[in-house]
Amino acid sequence: MENLPLSMSWVPDFVALMNWALLGDVISWTVEDQPDPLRKVLVIRLNRYWTKAEVPHLRVFLRLWCEANDCVYQRSQWEKRDFRALIILKGLGPKRDINPLLG
Numbered sequence: 001m002e003n004l005p006l007s008m009s010w011v012p013d014f015v016a017l018m019n020w021a022l023l024g025d026v027i028s029w030t031v032e033d034q035p036d037p038l039r040k041v042l043v044i045r046l047n048r049y050w051t052k053a054e055v056p057h058l059r060v061f062l063r064l065w066c067e068a069n070d071c072v073y074q075r076s077q078w079e080k081r082d083f084r085a086l087i088i089l090k091g092l093g094p095k096r097d098i099n100p101l102l103g
């Protein structure tokens with residue numbers, strides 16, 4: 001993603017892991033800017049509707065990745081095929097790309 005802040009360099013790896021866990025159902029993702037440059041919205045779109053059982057697992061993994069990369073997962077919502085999560089950055093740099101599952 002072109003305009004991704006350095007402190008969100010971890011997002012493509014996170015989405016790739018979620019795509020693997022969801023058996024390739026992720027068809028797109030984007031990070032939306034907000035008026036405050038330290039607030040971003042991660043949007044993940046599936047090829048099918050999200051199930052109620054999937055969303056809590058995604059939230060747990062997103063919280064882990066945010067904490068490992070000096071961000072705060074604030075809240076999220078899901079409707080049909082879209083999952084939207086508000087992420088608060090603690091800064092716009094340095095580059096952050098820690099995978100918390102690798103230790």
